[in-house]
Amino acid sequence: MYMKMKAFLMFVLLFLCSMGTKAQDLGANYNENIDYPITEIEMLKQSKVNWVRGFVNIPTLFLQNENGKIVGVKEEAIKTHIPTLKFIQAKKALGDRVKFILSLKIPFELYTDTVPKVGTKEMEYIFRATEVLLQTYQMAQNIDILVMGNEPEWENALDTDLCHADGEDYRAFLNEFANRLTTWKQANGWTFDIYAGALNRVSELPKSETVPAVVSVVNNNPNVVGLDLHVHALNINQAEDDFRIIRNKYGVTKKLICTEFSMVRALNPHVADALGEWGTKNGYTAGMKIYEYLNLIAEKANAGTPVSAAEFKSLFESYSWYPKNWYKTFYEVFKKYDTYAITGRFSVVPGGARAVYDANTEMWELGGIYFSRYLGLDANGFYNPNPLLYPDFIAAQNGLAISSLVEGQQELFISWGNGVDKTGVLSVTDKDGTEVVRQPLDSESDYTLVENLVPGTTYHVALLKSDDSVLWEDDVKTKLVTGEFPLLKYQQVDGYALVQLLNLPADAASYKLKVDGREIDIVNKNLNGQVLTAEVAYKDGSVETLSATIRK
Known part of the structure; x- marks a missing residue:
């Protein structure tokens, strides 16, 4: 017996992660902020989410445009894109227990008048940019799901009835895209699943050409594993309406995921509502507006003197329009329709695009699970949770x-x-x-x-x-x-x-x-x-x- 001379010393990162189940698994959505997860590794571990999702805007970041036409690929920009690197670093830090989802946002209306035809140079540039992105920093090896598209109902050319004007061309694009991705997977040994989407407000767009185009690709292309849905509901019933239509009307039997969901559209009309009697009882003025209150408590949290979770929760639950336990309602729908992966807003931290609220600010942040911007940090330095959602989030995890x-x-x-x-x-x-x-x-x-x-x-x-x-x-x-x-x-x-x-x-x-x-x-x-x-x-x-x- 002899010792082979292959023996060598390897330094392997210790991955500390703890996750949820497969069906109805909960996750964290970061949208375009794919460089954020690496800054919240300990929070992600503590939360036991199973998925992390983000998107990249292919045209804005990686394509050259002249006079409304795609004329080239910014390959160097792709290969040196630091947020991509940080996204992959987060995956490696979290380990095999956390699956990553990458959505490709391709808003044609910003770059072209219509969806490019299959075989045109414009379409080939899109595919080339995607292929280079998947090769960069071993992106393809580190994701489990790739979603083709992001709310195409709004991001492609629309006619006056909010119907997609290029439904057939978009169908052809998705089919060709799925087939190209599959060819690259086979050539490189990549194993991620291909999804189409993400469809939004399905129940509100009965005349849409985009919805049946995307669904057709999901139902008929064997290279597509499933469909991504976004549910930003105007009322609490819409969560089930969208899923029911996709399953029953359109006959989708493949896997469903939901990478964005919220009640923001129901909350937005009330951002300038007065605190009223609740304000008087809790040390504020009756005339103070919700957005003014949010700005004030953000300042308190930043100063290390946050308001209590009980106070914050009691304000919103004092309004008849606030949909109590909406997170639980959504999760019950996800279970009913066997939703494979679910990623919602994870954290709300100081700063960002909504650094100061005003009467026109959309209240996306109320959909975050962790709430350091408004409720500060706990004794261990972790973000304090959002009391409006966190109990239902934990109940879902525990079940x-x-x-x-x-x-x-x-x-x-x-x-x-x-x-x-x-x-x-x-x-x-x-x-x-x-x-x-x-x-x-x-x-x-x-x-x-x-x-x-x-x-x-x-x-x-x-x-x-x-x-x-x-x-x-x-x-x-x-x-x-x-x-x-x-x-x-x-x-x-x-x-x-x-x-x-x-x-x-x-x-x-x-x-x-x-x-x-x-x-x-x-x-x-x-x-x-x-x-x-x-x-x-x-x-x-x-x-x-x-x-x-x-x-x-």
Whole structure:
């Protein structure tokens, strides 16, 4: 026996993350501010969100325009785009437990009079810019979902009836886009899912040409996994109206995600309402306006003397127009229509585009879960939560059957949530319908590790009752082998240290994981050491040792 000379020291980042389940998973939406997540890593970990979403404006950032025509690609601008780098840094800091969604905003009305025809130079420039973006900083390898478009009803040419004037051209564009993306995925080994969208106000646009065009692509293009919906409701019933129309009228059976949702349109007309009797009772004037109150409490929070959460909540709940528990109502709709991923506004911090409120300011910020701008920080330096939404957010998280799910190349780690039924049975079925794993949950353990899976393979994973009815289910794909040499990786997931050996060669006979020479398992309560090693024994009798320094 001899030691292979491949042994080397690898420094691997320790990923500290803790997430939610697959179906109806909650996440954080950052819109165009894709450089923000890296500044809120600890908040994202603490919140246990499962998704992070942002968008990039392809034409504004990365295309050249002359006289209303796309005439080129700003490739250097793409390759040096710092927000993109920070977006990827956030993904790496959060680890495999947090999935990332990238939406591509392509507002044609800013650059062209109409949607470019398939095969034109203008369309090819859009595709080239997208391809370079996906290659830059390994963007494609670090996202799980890519959404083609962002509210195209408003961002393409519209006719006087608010109907899309280029429905057929947009349909052709999306189909070609999905096919190009698929070609690039196959050529590069990328694994992200392709979605179309994001449709907005579906129930309000019965004459729209855009909606049926997008839905047609979702329903008929096999390369498209699902549809993204944005629900900025004017009334609380609209949340379900949009989903019902998409499922029932348009017959969409593929996955749905919702990357933006709010009640901002119901709140905006009241930004200049007076505090009235509530103001008099709580130390303010009856004539003070809501926007004046928001500016005042922002100043108090900035000075370290924020108002109480109880005061803030009581103000808005004193108004009959405020839709109490709207977050809970939306989440119930998401569950009813089996929404795969849900990302809403995450944080409201000092500064930003709405640094000072006035009588015309839109109240987007009231939809944030965390509220440091208005309610300051807690004793540990974390953002204080928004009392209007946070209780319903936490209730939704606590009701999840799955707290965390990490896909490896040959294993699947599931951390069970508070909503799990421990009398259930875990079933894992391969693409041929063969059940490869069936095991009861361990009532004494809060996780399950499934091993000996095939890399790059989709499995149907389900938590079943004793009568085989489904409590939770999802299609999960193990990670692809991405190199010729073994690689050590470790990360924190819901209080456990998960150690994975990736890219295990076919001629490997076995391996052992150790910390400071002490043998350990794949799942550990903690590592309690400094040097993590893997000893890989090969069929020819040789041994390869890999090492990683554990970073606390």
